[in-house]
Amino acid sequence: MGANPRQMSIGMNILGLGGHSSAWRYGEVDPLSYLDIGYYQNIARISERGTLDAIFLADGPALAGDPGGGPSGRLEPTLVLTAIALATERIGVIATASTSYNDPYNLARRLGSLDHLSGGRAAWNIVTTAGDAAARNFGLTGAPVHDDRYGRAEEFVDIAVKLWDSWEDDAIIADRARGVFADRAKVHTIDHEGAHFAVRGPLNIPRSPQGRPVLVQAGSSEHGKALAARRADAVFTAQTTLEDGQAFYAEMKARAAAFGRDPDSLKIMPGLSTVIGSTEAEALARQAELDEIQGIEAQLGQVAQRLQLDRKHLKLDEELPWHLIGDALRVENGSRGFFDAQINLARRERLTVRQLAGRIRSGHRLVAGSPEQIADTLEEWFVNGAADGFNLMPDMFPSGAQVFVDHVVPILRRRGLFRTEYTGPTLRDHLGLQRPASQYAAVPHAVAA
Amino acid sequence: MGANPRQMSIGMNILGLGGHSSAWRYGEVDPLSYLDIGYYQNIARISERGTLDAIFLADGPALAGDPGGGPSGRLEPTLVLTAIALATERIGVIATASTSYNDPYNLARRLGSLDHLSGGRAAWNIVTTAGDAAARNFGLTGAPVHDDRYGRAEEFVDIAVKLWDSWEDDAIIADRARGVFADRAKVHTIDHEGAHFAVRGPLNIPRSPQGRPVLVQAGSSEHGKALAARRADAVFTAQTTLEDGQAFYAEMKARAAAFGRDPDSLKIMPGLSTVIGSTEAEALARQAELDEIQGIEAQLGQVAQRLQLDRKHLKLDEELPWHLIGDALRVENGSRGFFDAQINLARRERLTVRQLAGRIRSGHRLVAGSPEQIADTLEEWFVNGAADGFNLMPDMFPSGAQVFVDHVVPILRRRGLFRTEYTGPTLRDHLGLQRPASQYAAVPHAVAA
Structure with a gap:
């Protein structure tokens, strides 16, 4: 970004009909x-009008919940994001995909294809997929244990990067007269042989506009943080208090530096669930209405699920049953990030279960307020070392995206915190990231010693 | 189709820059x-203007040849076909995907998603992927032997069908007031346990507009034909003489009937490579020009590769070295269909190697001629029991598609052999296929005995 003042990045997380589980019952759009x-294309166009960095789609290869209770499945994200890329010009497209339930060759190719067809706007949100529901769709009786999932993930990402690098940038000659399409010396087999995979390569598409799709990582466990520090361009994280957000931010920047990286090349982007009204009262009323549709029991069920506790141990107007809450061992097969985010908030602010339920949505910090208040909290985290950007989860679509773009974005722009126009065509440009060279390319400038 | 006279189906196979290996050197479009x-969207729009049934994309998870010699890779087909579906209204989209190098849950979901987003125009061309190049991208040192590939394919397709059926058509209630999204009794686990896979289900998307994507099969081996007869809605096949085409057609219809199926529910669609000129002389001149760019050596290499023979055994102006050509054993790890198609043509017409090379393109029968001549050969095969339709491989794009739509389609329409407009929104409608009921649905009308 050079001499420009530092500006934040903003992703729009299109989570079904909205981040609130009751969005489908509210009636804003057909369920x-x-x-x-x-x-999806409509929300993406709205987001692009607000010069947001990217559209984000979560994913898992299983029903995400009870099909009776709401729309819990999803169209496959790389297809949806293809459709979004073709309906837009600049906004990035971030696809979540699992390293536990894909093959590296197929996934690297699909993401590389998305980068080609979007003109350099693709990103991969790397997940290992906790939970048994997905495992049972792939021949397993339960999810692989955490360490195994991450061992596979590390190797999977290395292979994907090798495949994306397997055609050097200048491999294609396309000399029609001589009949030479590519310089064979610049198209490389990768000959990977590891603990989990053997992949020969090369990829069957040339290097994509961004060199490699942007890599996003969302795990908050020790292994997840190590993978992010080594490989990721951005980290999505669930942080519920400024203090915890700052600690996570400082830790991840230091971890990246320990790998010899420029800390600024790893962007930290906490999730934020929003309910926006023209006034705070209006926002709170909207939130109350959605909460009432859902009912307190369903909200408590979500709290219990993220803590991997039985609902019966939660008492509405008391604090969490601390004696029953263990540590990371408990979340071996769940989301460590969502677990920590809830515990940290409840502990710091000594919240009752009812209060906690009202402060978290989709596992992330919830803010209900006026556009001014939303802008304030983004600014507070951004200028105080807790965030380089945010992954937004509005309560419902399209209105939650629309009100953010029309009323919050102008405030952020006036404060100099957010771009007024895109400065380049690629997602790397939006995020202020370098385009990586292929690891197979000869050193471009050999400097005499 | 009811009382309408029988009409042919036509698919457009977008094979890179054209069916002729030298298309990229001809200079019609940027390589x-x-x-x-x-x-791709442009060719699809041209094809839809001609009311063609579908766009077809071949595929394999590896470079298809020497990257030095031409554009031998491909963007991932389900993404390209998503883009095509969104640029068109009616034309079908057929994605090739391998049962050897995919997981059934992921692929069923991607194809189901394509059927949803295209409004019921998706099809899957089921292949098992011969050759070692793909195998080596998936941890194997060589392709699984033929029998193993087909054992896996049979089970893979059964699972995909179960997953597509796992939500009954009327499973979604979407009752906002009561908060009931789906009738849980109509969303089924599939609990599949087989020799190759264990998949619990249900799929994480509801049943798609066509119930199931259309199933296409392209294998000509014994196993391939058995799978097609049991499961496929359409068969793509390489047939080079009318007699062989008729024999294959009769065999497949009989095989379908043996499974208790209406023979008309299995459509037989041979491939046809086309070079079209306003006169036969113009077409032959265009063919000669493309052949000369390619050179006879490269053409012989393709003949040798499809016969799995060393090039040195081929003598240009002699017949094939029959004593070296075995039977199906030789094509254990190649394409039986392309093998047979070449052998049959050369044997029946006693062609020299040079003549044979000039009569086959992309493994399929080549016809070079005027629009009238192209229409004649389509009609001949269609009315004489050798084809229900054709999968077209023009020599180059977009001109090869354009001239077909503008000059051949009108002739076929005048003869009453091809539709003048689409009669329905789905690919099943175009092909005259029934929409299948979910295997999990209760019998809709219980008739008293």
Whole structure:
């Protein structure tokens, strides 16, 4: 970004019909819109009008919950993001995909194809997929244990990077007269042989506009943080208090530096669930309405699920049952990030279960307020070393995206915290990231000793 | 189709820059167009203007040849076909995908998603992927032997069908007031346990517009034919003489009937490579020009490769070295269909190697001629029991598609052999296929005995 003042990045997380579980019952759009590609394209166009960095899609290869209770499945993200890329010009497209339930060759190719067809706007949100539901769709009786998942993930990402690098940038000659399409010396087999995979390569598409799709990582366990520090361009994280956000931010920047990286090349982006009204009262009323549709029992069920506790141990107007809450061992097969985010908030602010339920949505910090208040909290985290950007989860779509773009973005722009126009065509440009050279390329400038 | 006279189906196979290996050197479009999504969308729009049934994309998870010799890779087909579906209204989209190098849950979901977002126009061309190049990208030292590939394919397709059926058509209630999204009794686990896979389900998307994507099969081995007869809605096949085409057609219809199916529910679609000129002389001149760019040596290399023979055994102006050509054993790890198609043509017409090379393109029968001549050969095969339709491989794009739509389609329409407009929104409608009921649905009308 050079001499420009530091500005934040903002991703829009299109989580079904909205981040609030009751969005589908509120009636803003047809509940079947989550199967309608035009629904996603519309939200993406709104987000691009607000010069947001990217559209983000979460994913897992299983029903995410009880199909009776709401739209819990999803169209496959790389297809939806293809549709979004073709309906937009600049906004990035971030696909979540699991290293536990894909093959590196197929996934690297699909993400590389997305980078080609979007003109350099693709990113991969690397997840290892906790939970048994997905495992049972892939021949396993339960999810592989955490260490195994991450061992595979580390190797998987290395292979993907090798495949994306396997065609050097200048491999294609396309000399029609001589009939030489590519310089064979610049198209490399990768000959990977590891503990989990053997992949020969090369990839069957040339290097993509960004060199490699942007790599995003969302795990908060020790292994997740190590992978992010070594490989990721951005980290999505669940942080519920400024103090914890600052600690996580400082830790991740230091971890990146320990790998010899420029700390600024790893962007920290906490999630933020939003309910926006023209006034705080209006926002709180909207939140109350959505909460009432959902009912307190369902909210408590979500708290219990993220803590991997039985609901019966939670008492509405008391604090969490601390004596029952263990440490990371408990979340071996769940999300460490969501676990920590809840515990930290409840502990720091000594919240009752009811209060805690009202402060978290989709596992992330919830802020209900006026556009001014939303802008304030983004600024507070951004200028105080807790965030380089945010992954937004509005309560419902499209209105939650629309009100953010029309009323929060202008405030951020006036404060000089957010771009007024895109400065380049690629997602790397939006995020202020370098385009990586291929690891197979000869050193471009050999300097005499 | 009811009382309408029988009409043919036509698919457009977008094979890189054209079916002729030298298309990229001819200069009609930029050689990098094979990475440009607009290139594919343009050909699809032309094809839809001609009311063609579908766009077809071949595929394999490896470089298809020497990257030095031409654009031998491909963007991932389900993404390209998503882009095509969104640029068109009616034309079908057929994605080739391998049962050897995918997981059934992921692929069923991607194809189901494509059926949703295209409004019911998706098809899957089921292949098992011969050759070692792909195998080596997936941890194997060579392709699984033929029998193993097909054992896995049979089970893979059964699982995909179960997953597509796992949500009954009327499973979604979307009752906002009561908060009931789906009728849980109509969303089924599939609990598949087989020799190759264990998959619990249900799929994480509801049943798609066509119930199931259309199933296409392209294998000509015994196992391939058995799978097609049991499961496929359409068979793509390489047939080079009318007699062989008729024999294959009759055999497949009989095989389908043996499974208790209406023979008309299995469509037989031979491939046809086309070079079209306004006169036969013009077509032959265009063919000669492309052949000369390629050179006879490269053509012989393709003949040798499809016969799995060393090039040195081929003598240009003699017949094939029959004493060296074995039977199916030789094509254990190649394409039985392409093998047979070449052998049959050379044997029946006693062709020299040079003549044979000039009569086959992309492994399929080549016809060079005027629009009238192209229409004649389509009609001949269609009315004489050798084809329900055709999968077209023009020599180059977009001109090869354009001339077919503008000059051949009108002739076929005048003869009453091809539709003048689409009769329905789905690919099943175009092909005259029924929409299948979910295997999990209760019998809709219980008839008293």
